[in-house]
Amino acid sequence: MEKIVLIVHILTALGIVALILMQQGKGASAGASFGGGASQTVFGSEGSGNFFTRATAIFAFVFFCTSFGLAIIAKNSANIPDEAIPAMIESAPAMSDVPTAAEEAQSDVPSVDVPESTDDVPAVPAE
Template structure:
């Protein structure tokens, strides 16, 4: 689920960048009023600005939701990693066996 949200988040970021770069700035409106040919576009003279602005706002809202979702996923992973549920005690080291002083080991000569 986290991978899916991350992929959607990246796609939304790229789409937002493209849409923001395609939109005209405030200074472009003055040039269009002196015969820039803005009325001959697909969306009309002001239709593209409204459409692109609304689409950018929708993508921004979705980007915000995916950002919050990824933050919740990261918080859950962090709390799971440092929570008391996952704390394990280290096993006690086992001391090597020492042969008794009265017994001889099979490898030592008599």
């Protein structure tokens, strides 16, 4: 069942791409109102907007449904009960980006010696 849904999903995605590439932009129909020769096209003087727009909407709906179906199939095949997820999150070790003192001692970066008192440092540079 998963393979069938996946094949339909991929074919729908390719169909959406093809339909979008075949559509004309909004500015392309402006010449048709001034007699741009669009009355002799395959889809008539209105252009192909209605056909491609409806077909794209149908393909988008099928794509959404197959995406949702694949998500449900993936969740069911994971074999993890819903009750175990909060317990797994709580039992995970806490990760921190702040290094500990032991990690700092093993670092290759040299440390900077900061003087304890600031009496040696003048507040205003000498001129």
